[in-house]
Amino acid sequence: MAQQYPARGHRHAATYRAAIRTSLPNAVVDHFHIVQLANKTLSPVRRRTTAEIRDRR
Numbered sequence: 001m002a003q004q005y006p007a008r009g010h011r012h013a014a015t016y017r018a019a020i021r022t023s024l025p026n027a028v029v030d031h032f033h034i035v036q037l038a039n040k041t042l043s044p045v046r047r048r049t050t051a052e053i054r055d056r057r
Contacts, residue, residue, distance in 0.1 A: 020027060 020029075
């Protein structure tokens, strides 16, 4: 049975995985650093959005 993902945020997971496997067949997936990079990328967006919603500068 294929792994199922929640509808929110994981729609492209299979496509992403396939692209990585095709482009980098010998790559080792380091989940910790992938999540760390995602958090570093999203944190400024979260801060900016929160500031805009709360009308802060």
